[in-house]
Amino acid sequence: MSLRHAVLGLLARSPSTGYELTRRFDLSLRTAWHAQHSQIYPALAKLEEAGMVEVVARGARNSKTYDITDAGREELERWLVLEEPDRSQRNESALRLFLGQLLAPDERRTVFDRDLAYVEQQDRELRALRDALEPDEPFAAQVDLGLRTNRVLIDWLREQAERT
């Protein structure tokens, strides 16, 4: 289960409430993993039961801030280094790109243009994020990878549009 390890990883970067984790999945982890709050709260409960995270603070609105424990860090490291990665992917946008080739040119154009607009918007947001970051922060490398991947996608989508 990658969700549990994703949660451990986010907490290793900084302690958070379940609510904050939900937003962090949508921000920093957007292109890697996705989870709703209805999955995150039970996951936190299980990780706490297993001694891999702990509540380190209780704040306003009954919020609970979790942090990773040493056992959690150990498990995260074990998973990253020793466990064979699951290489399977699920990416509906990529599926649509693939299936879009079946459409008539005008329909394909509609579908690809919508995609292009989305990726360009994501790209602008990622650029803004990069500009707000210290270049030596480890996270900057991730943002950089995202920007390069976007570049490839944008170019490809534009070429496809031209060929229509």
Place this chain on the structure above:
Amino acid sequence: MSLRHAVLGLLARSPSTGYELTRRFDLSLRTAWHAQHSQIYPALAKLEEAGMVEVVARGARNSKTYDITDAGREELERWLVLEEPDRSQRNESALRLFLGQLLAPDERRTVFDRDLAYVEQQDRELRALRDALEPDEPFAAQVDLGLRTNRVLIDWLREQAERT
């Protein structure tokens, strides 16, 4: 449910048995969607019930070859053009790249090197596939996108290794 549309799309390219679809998910759809045979057979049954696919041949070993129907083509087109894409992604490899930044340099090196080896292998296979393809086939564009994305990933992983 994207699986049903992925199946429709593959059948629209060419009729297949459930067994062949399972392999085609692992080959042409590897970077977009993943499905096991235990999911594909029930999906085909449901699509047949809904009149979107039909059995067009029965061969050796009790095999059933399915093809997409007009209703299926219509549904696929409707889904591609009218339905709002689900942009959420699940990509364990990307998650590991992200979490890998938490590791000590030597461990990170191990993890990233394993990834680099995998992506390079994929890249060789994709190159071979491209070389066996007519350049004007629609599928060639998809392969080209895959090759460009691989290039970005390989470069990034090598840079990360150098900086260690």
Place this chain on the structure above:
DNA sequence: GTTGACATGTAACAAGTTACATGATTGA
């Protein structure tokens, strides 16, 4: 006082994985 963001949870259902189960055909 009421709207909106913060905050946490559960229940019912759908999708996906792993393991089980069976049998046909081909080639060595």
Place this chain on the structure above:
DNA sequence: TCAATCATGTAACTTGTTACATGTCAAC
């Protein structure tokens, strides 16, 4: 005849989604 591959299916379980449910706090 034995192993490998082709071929289809189901059952038990886990993961993920959608909808429901509740309450806090700050700003207007």
